[in-house]
Amino acid sequence: MDAVRQRASARRLQTAPGKGRFSAKTRSAWCYACPKPGDATTVGIVDGDDGARRRLRRILERSGEFRCVACYGSGEEAIREAPKVRPQIVLMGLRLPGISGFQCMGRLKGLMPWLRVVLVSEAFDLPTISAGSVAGGDGYLRKPYSRVECLNVLAFARGRCRSAVQHGAEAGVVAAGSVPESTGLLTHREEDVMRRLGNGLLYKEIADELGISLSAVHKHQHNIFLKLHAANRTEAILRWQA
DSSP states (O other): OHHHHHHHHHHHHHEETTTEEOOHHHHHHHHHHSOOTTSOEEEEEEOSOHHHHHHHHHHHHHHSSEEEEEEESSHHHHHHHHHHHOOSEEEEESOOSSSOHHHHHHHHHHHOTTOEEEEEESOOOHHHHHHHHHHTOOEEEESSOOHHHHHHHHHHHHHHHHHHHHHTSOOOOOOTTOOOOOSSOOOHHHHHHHHHHHTTOOHHHHHHHHTOOHHHHHHHHHHHHHHHTOSSHHHHHHHHHO
């Protein structure tokens, strides 16, 4: 029985996320880069604003769950230096000097296939969210954000990486128009929360408008994600609006 299990595990490792089979070298890199339970997840920050980089770094350093391994002020610098430290997740500002955040994300994912990228921006309209999804974004953090919101988005991105290793399939963010149907209907309260998420409200703003606690908002969001098979806020909005 042990031999059968070992062979089955070996076959699962041979399957590349979304690309068929990996070489032994790429498979080794993928397993290295995907966090194991209990490990601090390594995060890189790419943002043209010094203050934004410092704030994100402070959040990571105080989290106990994430570790900042590098900060970059431009996409060009990130492309040149990030592969040397091999972060598991990158927080990517969209407005950068030189190439855009979308362009930088595409280049980094080409260099590091395991990478999960959370897009960080003030813009929260559907065209921007859709563009980020099509470009390969794994999450979306809207400025201004709270510490809890930042860590929640990072936790979802980390979960996506673990899922890819366990199932041997890339759990990419889907584009609008290619969304499978939900397996469950949202309750009236979940619809209320979803409408406000779609309008770009912060979690505290949603709680205040609906007269419920912040923890209740997070609980409704969790149920919404399960019903829509969404790994993050961006994906949930796209699936709900499809």
